[in-house]
Amino acid sequence: MKEEAQNPAFAYIAGRIDKMLVPALLNFLAHKPAHGYELIQKINESGFSEIEADPATIYRNLRRMEEDGLVLSQWETEHTGPARRSYQLSPEGHQALEYCVQLISDKVNNMTAFLDQYRQEVKER
């Protein structure tokens, strides 16, 4: 985990974990490849992210994630009709998702400990 955290992409994720946008994108793409249009809809429906999922924010994050090697993109060209750029998680993206899960778990544990202490020492006193 220490080695992963030294990766610049992982440091970026850690700095913005509270917003939950990158974890949510990684999580959706871990299920199946998707294009940006679909991801915007899923992010907004899920309520996971605290950032409003406008197209500029989502596509900028996807481009950054691609530059950092977390996702791979390609144009869907196998069929006739409309083609869109499709994103899928890379092996490093899967590691980044695991890293997010660890960060979120740590936060949840800390918050749970805080709530427990509040209930025991403040509310019930």
Place this chain on the structure above:
Amino acid sequence: MINQQILKILHAGALRKPVVECAKLLQEARPELKFQLESYGSRACARQVREGKVVDILALADPMLFAELLGPEYVDKYYIFANDQIVLAYNEFSRGSREINARNWFDILLREEVTFGRSNQHLDPCGYRTLMVWQLSEQYYGRPGLFRQLDQRCRGDLIYPKSYDLASDVLVGKLDYAFEYLCVVNQFGLSYLSLPEKINLSNPAHVNYYNRSAVSLQGKNSGDMITIPGAPIEFAIAIPKNAENLILAKDFLDLILSKKGQQILEDCGLIPY
């Protein structure tokens, strides 16, 4: 032989700058290459191809046009490559511009002394999208009759063939305001008012709300009418089946869809996919 060195591009007026920038970049690598660029409202572009115009690249402001007017006879594959939004463009001397905001813009437009324009819905997607914005505004702001009021004030000469010309007239002060794509406003350096996301047709998250609006347009054949629902604004590009310079067209297409192309699109105010 000469023909092989000329790449013919027919494009939505709104895509003028990114198309020119990509053409310049391609020309740097191939100095012998010439370009023939033509721009109209996207519906007008699609109709020209249907009527036999031969081009190597067709870039339009609504992917729906490929399905509605061109596929599968003229185009079998098209790439949806960018997103945008409708904004209200103005210049520094536009009447009411110092007090206009996202809650009062329609009241300012309806003032007697204020002029505003839109593009023609039968020629240009920005035109039907503007009518959709007005319909959605009526619901969003709870102002029954707002669509009709705006529509009655924006008639005749205030309806332009394409959004690009509209921006140009706002720039020189012929119009106080115009409903425009953000990318066109950026290309002209105009001031603009952002409209709420629920009415500006930018965000796929609001597609169901956008669907509440609909506009009737001239269809494929003379006399036909079709009704199209509101949807997020997207741009698409294709190589028509009858393109004469397939290799050059493919190079241009690959460039605009590449990382470099994405940067050019973003610099021009679009949101690249």
